[in-house]
Amino acid sequence: MKVVAINGSPHKEGNTYHALRLVGSKLEENGIEFEIIHVGHKAVRGCMGCGTCRKMQNEKCVYSTDPVNDWIQIMKDADGIIISSPVYYSGVAGTMKSFLDRVFYVSGSNGNFFRHKVGAAVVAVRRTGGSSTLDTLNHYLAYSEMMLATSSYWNVIHGTSQGDALQDAEGVQIMETLGENMAWQLKMRQMTKDTLPAPTRKQKVMTSFIR
Secondary structure (H helix, E strand, C coil), rough: CCEEEEEEECCCHHHHHHHHHHHHHHHCCCCCEEEEEEEECCCCCCCCCCCHHHHHHHCEEEEEEECCHHHHHHHHCCCCEEEEEEEEEECCHHHHHHHHHHHHHHHHCCCCCCCEEEEEEEECCCCCCCHHHHHHHHHHHHCCCCCCCCCCCCEEEEEECCCHHCCCHHHHHHHHHHHHHHHHHHHHHHHCCHHHHHHCCCCCCCCCCCC
C-alpha cells in the first residue's frame, strides 16, 4: 500500500513538510510506502471551469504547462492521500488551492477515482486560522466520498520558523496519531476489499435552484 502526501507550502522543508514527515513516519512503521510531492513552489494555474476534462474523459486537465496531470495519476494510483497547506490569511495557500480545484474537478468529472480512498488533511500555522484552513481542505476529501482519517484533535500543528513545529508537543502527537489511525484504516480497507463490496456509485443528481 502507498500514501501520497501533497505539500502545498512554497517552502520545501518548512513546517508543513515536517508535519507530513511525522504522519509518514507512522505509516512507514506500519509497512506503508510514503511519498511527499511538493507542489507549493510551482506555477500552477487555477481551474477555468471549461469542462474539457468532463467532455474528453481522459483523466486530464486541458492545461499541460505544469505537472498537474502527472500528479493526478500518481494520486489515482495511491491507496491514501494527504493534502496539506500552510495558512495564508486563514485559508489555503494560493498555489495549493489552484492545484486542488483542478485535480479534484478532473477526478469528479472522470468517475471520481478518489472515491473510497483513505484521505486526510494537515495544516501548519503560526497562530490562528488553522481550523478554517483544515475545513477547506476537508471539503475536497468529503466531496469525493473519501474515507477521512482523523486524530485526537484537529490536524493542525503550530510553528513560525522552519522546524518550529517539532517543538509543538501536542501537534507532534496529533500528527503521529493521525499516521497510526490512517494506517489502521488502510489495513482494514485492504483486508475487507474482497469480502465486503463497496456501495454502488450513484449517478450524481445536479439540482438547480433557479426556477
